[in-house]
Amino acid sequence: MLEEEGGMLGGLLPGSSERIGAGTAFNPSLSVILDGVYKNTFSGDAHDPGGFEGGHDHGHGHGHGMGDGFQLRETEFAFEASVDPYFDAFAMLVIEGTDRVDLEEAYFTTTSLPGGLQIKGGRFLSDIGYINSQHPHEWDFVDRPLVSEHLFGNHGIQETGVQLNWLLPTRTYLKTGVEVLQGSTSGIAAYEGESSTRPGWIEDTSEDQDGSQPGRFRTEELHLPFDDASGPRLFTGFLKWGPDLGYDHAAQFGISGGYARSFQRMEGHSEGLRIDTWDGDAWFAGFDAVYKYDAGGYLGQGDLVLQGEYFYRNIDVDYEYFNNDFAREEVDPDGGQWQRGTASADGTSGRFQQDGAYLQAVYGIAPRWRTGARAEALGIAKNQAWDGRNNGNGYDDFDTSFRYSLNATFYPSHFSFFRGQVNYSDFASEDPGGDRHDEWSFMLQYNLSLGAHGAHPF
Template sequence: MYKKLTYLSLFASLSLFANSEIEDLKLRIDSLEAIIQQQQQQQEDTKIRNSLMGSLNSFSQSSYMPDLSLIVDTSYVNRSMKDEELTHLEIPGVAHGIMGSHSHGEHSHAPYNASNGFNLNYAEVAMESVVDPYFRTMAVFHLTEDGFEIEEAYGETTSLGYGLKAKIGKFRSDFGRINEQHQHVQDFSDMPLVYMAFLGEHGINDIGAQVQWTLPTDTYVMVGVEALQGKNPSMYGTDAIIPEGAEEVAVASPSQPNLLVGYIKSSFDLGNTTFLYGGSIAYGDSHINHLDDEEGPHAFVADSYLYGVDLTVKHYFDSYSYLTFQGEYLYRDMDGSKYEYPTDGNGTITDYTTFDVTPTVKKQSGYYAQLVYAYNQNWRAGFRYDAINKNEINGQTTLPQNFDRYSAMIDYTTSEFARIRLQYNRNNAMFNEDGERQHIDTVILQLNLAIGAHGAHNF
């Protein structure tokens, strides 16, 4: 009996000791599991952190190479007027030097399709890429016989959220409809007459910043504002006005940024038809400096407003066949003064150290309307009518009115990389130095070729 009790006591003691060891072992195992889980979490955090740092530091350097493209645009032109005669033509009170090659001082410029015969309009080199999760960048370089130009070079946000987007650099303004389109995207071989007369062939293309907000609505609505330097030489400009023979500044250069642009755009679909429409306004100081012109040197300084409304209607018959109407109306109000050197009775300048100043108010407007029909993936045809229908200066309409131009085109697209276009213009808007209206017929055969990866264009 005594031995049994002894054995039972010993067994109980061993059991208690074993249970104690087991419990201690369990605690140690739990502790090790906690340490392992902590280390695994640290490793996961390190992977995430390294991934983020990698995306920030090398997001576009290896996996995301820039898209590169080259576009060459050339044309053959047959015009019913010699090249040397074009440089002396103008739209009275509105614009001059918008046809043919011309120069202002040391700077020469030739618009597209400027000369009779063959023209190399431009070679466009473009590159674009995502920079990191927050930015993308775009640059477009224009090379012509006259030189090299940075047409666009900007950075743009990609993840601001709340429908917001910002852009900074040099870019084509979203004023109106056609202004932001590159030439090779447009349906005709030249800009509408009202754009050429008011803003020049390149429109509003300037250095500055842009903010756009797409509203959280069922229907697309976008509002945007831009602050630009205002270097557009056709309507704005930033030059100080100084007489050639004097050191004293007649009119100081404007504060920069000099040009403010605002717009609202909206669209909706009705069956197979899309409607896109908008309104725009641009305000800035005009410092139009033509004092270096050989004939009639002058300058114009004013507070200038430009208003625009646009409408595009596109109806699809099938995937490739469609009919598009596009039109814009522009109205400008310029209130300022014209600066000219004093002359004698024969028009000879008598003094280059001072100016005759004439208060001048311009109220002018114009529009274009075009219709383009795409028969299939390859063939298209279109017609455009341009007009400057208001030309009021100092409340008077004694200058010619109703400057117009007709254009017809047909083009064949061999692929998305090549297009051949034949266009005819009948221009009734230009006047010679004797004040006689000219009727200019022009035939343009244009070839546009593209290679490389080029980003998609807006609708």
């Protein structure tokens, strides 16, 4: 009997090492992060910046499309473990609001490859740029920068795939990496495939139909004018360099870029009776810089952080539009009868050419208190995008959009903060040459961290 008990409990006893690892009480570590925001738009009403209103994934609690009033944003459940001498693992589940559960990240990293090499595999936030790999509780402002949100999407580049990075054996920090990703990021690698569950219509054959008007019943699947492109479809690369600036100063400079071999986007109109389609490929490139000064003051007083990023995006696509000919006598119940329409811009090739940047500074004005300022712009050097009002080739040049933010953050401890922020948005019109629209808004945020939480990267 004692032998049996020893066999059953041996992996749990202090003297046994066979099962000590990912299943112990302290491994994996668990943390829960609560994030809530109150927002009040007290003047104006700014919509999407001109040139960026189409193909953008709204919502998900990441700042864009955040309505007025109280809202629970992301509640993050993070699990982290050292699996064995060869692998670490990390997973984050996110509850957005009260009813949407999302797998934010779930990946492994190798820990014992030679020569400074490391492999990451699974679902993760890409290491391009600086802020893309950060979760909302790591941001110095309530909302994601416009350039990250509108060029890539509300989650930035968040993909499933594999990364190979190399920490070079140099006197200063130098790291490079490449990523091979499935490719579904809305802003740079949007993908539809041959079939879609967008709304469509089929003929009404019910007995009470007098035949004067065709019925409009939704069908679950549409067959679209896109080709199925198997993954991986998105490929990225990055280089990060940190010079030696002494004990009190630190900096990091980075360049990154990527290529999506398939970019497919569709927009439905007229209650599902017409769709616009764009099909092609895309690429992006950018640079980022971060500087940090540790003043040695009490609880962060005098500390300074400067941070900025710039990205350029080019999407090369063919445009077509299709009508659902629901009035035909014979209608395909599997997908409706999509007929190619005609327009002066139909079937033409064109490019979305857009860029954006932000620059921010955060300063410790007193113990536990920090204040920040941020300036942002979209469409600085180029803002060419699709304009449905253009009867020529379908593309137009839009004006530059701006946003400015001021905030103050109080840190009762390392595990909590409260932040107040004011945004002023000055956005270009969705109609080139039209009147600009602006907006003033105030946001109050709380963020609490429960349980063990690993140190954030630089």
